[in-house]
Amino acid sequence: MASALKNLSDYDERSLKDAAGFSFGIVVADWNAHITHALYEGCFDTLAKHGVPDSQIHTLQVPGAFELTAGAKMLAEKHKLDAVICLGCVIKGETTHNEYINYAVANGLTNLSMVYGKPFIFGVLTPNNEEQALDRAGGKHGNKGVEAAVTAIRMAALREGLKGDKPSIGFSA
Numbered sequence: 122m123a124s125a126l127k128n129l130s131d132y133d134e135r136s137l138k139d140a141a142g143f144s145f146g147i148v149v150a151d152w153n154a155h156i157t158h159a160l161y162e163g164c165f166d167t168l169a170k171h172g173v174p175d176s177q178i179h180t181l182q183v184p185g186a187f188e189l190t191a192g193a194k195m196l197a198e199k200h201k202l203d204a205v206i207c208l209g210c211v212i213k214g215e216t217t218h219n220e221y222i223n224y225a226v227a228n229g230l231t232n233l234s235m236v237y238g239k240p241f242i243f244g245v246l247t248p249n250n251e252e253q254a255l256d257r258a259g260g261k262h263g264n265k266g267v268e269a270a271v272t273a274i275r276m277a278a279l280r281e282g283l284k285g286d287k288p289s290i291g292f293s294a
């Protein structure tokens with residue numbers, strides 16, 4: 122569903138488990154810092170709103186979105202984390218360079234999720250222009266960083282719930 126039809130910052134706060142017991146990594150790309158730092162604020166504030174103490178949020182800045190995968194692995198190796206959130210903004214230029222970055226990061230984070238058996242969240246904007254980026258970094262379509270934090274909390278809770286012999290939770294519409 123397009124962001125125009127589902128605001129990135131909209132979620133049912135009551136349905137989100139208290140996240141005080143979880144630890145998170147956040148990797149942020151420096152490219153388009155005015156955008157990625159807005160994503161970071163949305164992400165950090167959402168984790169804090171759901172009880173995650175500052176001491177359990179581990180942040181790493183990397184040069185660009187292409188380095189998010191490597192940065193995420195570094196954090197996962199250094200800290201015991203329940204999820205790693207990667208934030209970036211890859212704005213299309215004159216060439217297809219953006220496509221190579223976007224696919225590399227998407228595939229890289231998926232691979233890390235499989236290798237580590239824990240969620241690596243793709244909080245990367247891939248806009249065609251600056252306006253689309255601003256609209257999704259706290260503008261009219263919400264904040265991708267908020268969405269990424271909510272996704273991380275939900276996946277960490279799912280992973281915790283499946284540990285041991287607890288029955289898996291049924292579908293809830």
Ligand SMILES: Nc1c(NC[C@H](O)[C@H](O)[C@H](O)CO)[nH]c(=O)[nH]c1=O
Pocket residue numbers: 150152153184185186187188209210211212213222
């Ligand atoms: N054009 C953007 C980039 N490009 C840089 C790459 O991410 C990478 O750092 C470089 O290719 C060296 O490996 N990065 C972004 O995050 N956003 C862009 O719009």
Ligand SMILES: CC(=O)[C@@H](O)COP(=O)(O)O
Pocket residue numbers: 211212213214215216217218219220222
């Ligand atoms: C996505 C990028 O790396 C971008 O800055 C490259 O721009 P261009 O395709 O015009 O070289």
